[in-house]
Amino acid sequence: MEILVCVKRVPDSAENEINVAAGGADICREDLVYAVNEWDNYAVEEAIQIVEREGGSVTVVALGDAEIEESVRREMAMGAEQGLMLVDAGFAGSDGLGVATILKAAAQKKRYDLILTGAQAEDGAAQVGGMLAALLDHPYASLVNKVDVNGQTLRIGREIEGGSQELSDIDLPCVLSIQTGINEPRYVGLRGIRKVASVEIPVLNGADLGVDLASVGKAAAKVRRVDYFVPVVSAGAEMLTGSTKEVAAQLVELLKAKGGLN
Amino acid sequence: MATQVFVLIPHAAGKADDAALELLSAARAMFPGVTPTALVLGAGADQTAVAQEAAAAYPEVWGFSQEVLAYPNAELIRPLLLKILPAGAVVLLPHSTLGIDLGPGLSVKLGAAYLPDVVGFDGIDGSLLKVVRQEFSGQVSAHVQADIVKGAVITVRSGAFQPAQPGPAAGTVVDKSAEAAGLTARRRFVEVVQAEAGDVDITREDVLVAVGRGIGEQDNLSLVDELAEAMGATVCCSRPIVDAKWLDKGRQVGTSGATVKPKVYLALGISGAFQHLGGLKGSPFVVAVNKNPKAPIFQAAQVGVVGDLMELLPELTQQIQKAR
Ligand SMILES: Cc1cc2nc3c(=O)[nH]c(=O)nc-3n(C[C@H](O)[C@H](O)[C@H](O)COP(=O)(O)OP(=O)(O)OC[C@H]3O[C@@H](n4cnc5c(N)ncnc54)[C@H](O)[C@@H]3O)c2cc1C
């Protein structure tokens, strides 16, 4: 089985305090810690496990600036044989459809049986996988938390509300967006990263991909972010201050008063 | 702008979801003066019942009843919508596991703009629709603008719009079942496997201590257990703790976990993503501890502490033990 996994480099929202830059044009990007989008690690792990069982190979593809190399190498260190970087100044500012259009061109460079994305990106909108499937005219399933290969079809599970699992059969080739919890992504150590440090990763631009730059990027985006802002919210929480001892003492009183001590 | 607006009515077991009326308010807010049409897809008596229910709120309902539509399979619904929707249509869906499955591909096939997970409306100017979205698990919001001249697919976050009041039953149901005949897809629904019940039933507990990724390591969970024990409370958690297999799925609070209705909810190292807060009902007294003052959980809490769990938890446990 030839599998393509799309991975995105994102500011890690668990590690960062995200602030709006002056004027709201962007978030403050200095000192941000970047990482591979959480969901994408599960997608790469699933691809590797499928190939371990069924044979074939895993290719990891990322679209972005030169910094994505670090992300691609990290995922290759998990056990993906090949990497692919899609880098072109003309790609910048693409909306979800633009990103999917560029990924489609990469996906058509070779015959992939299965294409995986993360269910959503931390700075995204849970859209790229479904759009890519539609552009390729492949069947699609989102929020997948189980994959069993049965010849030319897959028995898949989708996670639905309340944590129940919806089982379906889907024909190959197809696109799946992967939900967290489907597996336990393997640990990547420094040794693993060093092992793939010298593997050559092709870098493709718009011309290499045959993507018309007028159809992607900022100018072509139908959907645009106007600005970032901090919403005017209700009073929010009453914040307790003081030393750890003082804060704990206040909490004890509050919990007592509100029935929090059984 | 002359637009036709359609709302897909989500339903289960012959009842429309709460989203049906929230989507109606969203449609009215964004497109005042346009009468939205409800789309009710399903099979048999369930479909008929939901179409009647929708007609109590929507003046026009299009009904599609076919055996294959008994369970909502996005891969079948998408080609059906492509067939029946007029050019330039706006479609509203819930940002649910169905909306996420259906919406992106539908927008591509319709050639329409996609506006996912909308939490607010900020105006329409000609064909430029401006909405509010959130990013980074709600740490920041963004105004997003789309040209909807060729239509739009909009998924709306649950709870973002107040449900509309259903009017007097005045709507008509147009039976369009024939248009849905012969649908096939390369993805075939098999069955739904219900989530397993866990060792404890967190939905019945009054006092919950909820732990999130901020706890850092599995070993640190003992600090949470000790606190919960001192309080006489039950431990529950956010999704990453279950994904890491540190706690059972039955302990997860949120849209893909359990819905809880405690009196007191102590959220420890939880950022407050909407999928987590979606499982917290009944206006509990929420106390949040987080090292990030920007964490959205502080908007949902009555009392907040900006601090490190590693320092606060042992101290709090000790003081509670002493206070008893
Ligand atoms: C379809 C779908 C369904 C989902 N369903 C659910 C669901 O049912 N339930 C659910 O919970 N999530 C669900 N999620 C995931 C959700 O989007 C978030 O990713 C998740 O809730 C984040 O969990 P968290 O707050 O524990 O982790 P994070 O968002 O990583 O937050 C950790 C927090 O801990 C704080 N912190 C770190 N260290 C410390 C410290 N030492 N002391 C104090 N604070 C610290 C950080 O500042 C941060 O705010 C779902 C996602 C999808 C796409």
Ligand SMILES: Nc1ncnc2c1ncn2[C@@H]1O[C@H](COP(=O)(O)O)[C@@H](O)[C@H]1O
């Ligand atoms: N720039 C990108 N490069 C590679 N994959 C991407 C990119 N953007 C999105 N994806 C994929 O699409 C998924 C969903 O992203 P999004 O639709 O932005 O929430 C991610 O988890 C990735 O798998």
